[in-house]
Amino acid sequence: MKAALICLVAIVHREALRFVSQRGRFLAAIVRPLVWLIVFAAGFRAALGLSIQPPYQTYITYEIYIVPGLCGMIQLFSGMQSSLSLVYDREMGSMRLLLTSPIPRWWLLFCKLFASTAISIFQVYTFLAIAALTGIGFSPAGYLAILPALIVNGLMLGALGLLLSSTIRQLENFAGVMNFVIFPMFFLSTALYPLWKMAEASTILRDICAFNPFSHGVELIRFALYGQVDWMALLWVLLAFAIFLSGSLWGYDPSRSMVRRKA
Amino acid sequence: MTSGLDVRGITHRYGKKTALNDIGFSLDKGLFCALLGPNGAGKSTLFSILTRLFVPDAGEVMVDGHSLAREPGKALARIGVVFQQPTLDLDLTVRRNLKYFAALHGLAGKDADRRIETSLEQVNMAERAAEKVRALNGGHRRRMEIARALLHGPAVLLLDEPTVGLDAETRSSITGHVHNLASEQGLTVLWATHLVDEVRGSDHLVVLHRGKIHANGNAAEIAGDVSLQTRFLEMTGGGK
Secondary structure, eight states: OHHHHHHHHHHHHHHHHHHHHOHHHHHHHHHHHHHIIIIIHHHHHHHOOOOOOTTOSSOOOHHHHHHHHHHHHHHHHHHHHHHHHHHHHHHHTHHHHHHTSSSOHHHHHHHHHHHHHHHHHHHHHHHHHHHHHTTOOOOHHHHHHHHHHHHHHHHHHHHHHHHHHHHOOSGGGHHHHIIIIIHHHHHTSTTTSOHHHHHHHOHHHHHHHHHOHHHHHHHHHHHHHTTOOOHHHHHHHHHHHHHHHHHHHHHTOTTTSGGGSOO | OOOSEEEEEEEEEETTEEEEEEEEEEEOTTOEEEEEOOTTSSHHHHHHHHTTSSOOSEEEEEETTEETTTOHHHHHHTEEEEOSSOOOOTTSBHHHHHHHHHHHTTOOHHHHHHHHHHHHHHTTOGGGTTSBGGGSOHHHHHHHHHHHHHTTOOSEEEEESTTTTOOHHHHHHHHHHHHHHHHHHOOEEEEEESOGGGOOTTSEEEEEETTEEEEEEEHHHHHTTSOHHHHHHHHTGGGO
16 A cells, blocks of 8 residues: 555656656647637637526636636647657656556556646646636636546546557657547537537537537536536546546556557 | 576467467576577567566466466566666656656655665665766666666566677676676576677576577586587577
8 A cells, every 4th residue: 555655656756857847848738728718719709609508607708618628628638748658658668667566557557647637737727827817717616626627537538648558659650649639539529619509510510529528528627617517527527537547457458468569 | 495587388479470489497596597599589578578568378477486477566576677778767866766666666765765875886876876867878877777676675687688788898897797696695687688798607598599498507518518609609590
């Protein structure tokens, strides 16, 4: 038990050190959603009318609408970036070092997941603080209430990254992750438009959005910002987390894993 | 007496290609064993299996009396590994790197600090503890990886071609150091290499070629009346 905790602290600490040393990564993680918030949302405000829908009780500006989606975006990028770092770790051999630890492998992978979630939450709060400075703020209780939502969403996206890292064999393939995972997940979700707006364009697109676990992660954050729980979204995110995690544990199983294939 | 490392009937395939075919040998405690084989002989596959990176299709590995398949935690805790590829965090200090590794073995606090000091002293690197790994040369990085592999007090030390890319002097000093670890501290050492000159006459020798064991015994006896180099080339078809 004690050994497991020591291991967790060390892995989180190492990931945090690595994150701090990569200032560019932090800067990109914060600037990206801010550009969306300040430039994209400003342009869209005029074009897009939003009706009153839960959890909102009054008309809101588009900037307010996309903040939860941008929080999700930060976590999406962060989760994928940590999967990139896992592929890098594997190419550089430090993954081997990790996997030869006598601590059970599922716990080691969970520690990695926990570390990447913690880092993504730190980024989200930094973004929210800057957004608040530009006048796009929420209630203090809302900021607190999104913490559990961010944890669940971060774990779900981190597990997806872990699953991808067990199947991606080389760093070059990461561009594919960008095209085939990050972009579709983000654009085909409720991050930028509500479901009914999507339905106006196409019912198929609407159905894809409703199926996308990232949509549910975003809705979970959106409701939490107003002190509410979207139970359906929570269930959906937990289900996706369970599926992604089992997939990655399967991928890292020594008896049939990717490491079995000769590198 | 239980042997340090017991490898029994290991067979492993990549698709249709048999990488290892019924590999078996047993190493007593305190024995230095050179695993000699040309490139592609199956040494790295065997190392991946010994470190439980993956599970073989057949066979069993016993580490200091613990089965790697049935008690992976206990068996892995008894193994120290130096991989062929360097596995250090270049931007962290020597001490930070070692602390991270200690934590992966559940060691922290004063106990970890004490072990780090001792193992660095053993490789004459105590004064480099606060330096970033990036500032160290290849030889020192390798020494540090050996120190790291010994931190948790293993019974078996596995080294996969640890002298690759090092100059002759550093190579000989590291080879000498690890020989001493076996004879003085009773560590069982498995040293994979394709360089015959790293093998001493008194070493135990296992020759691996195309996934099969071609010789298993005392190096001097295997060489017989010719040099080990000549004998090795005979066994492996002159490297063809």
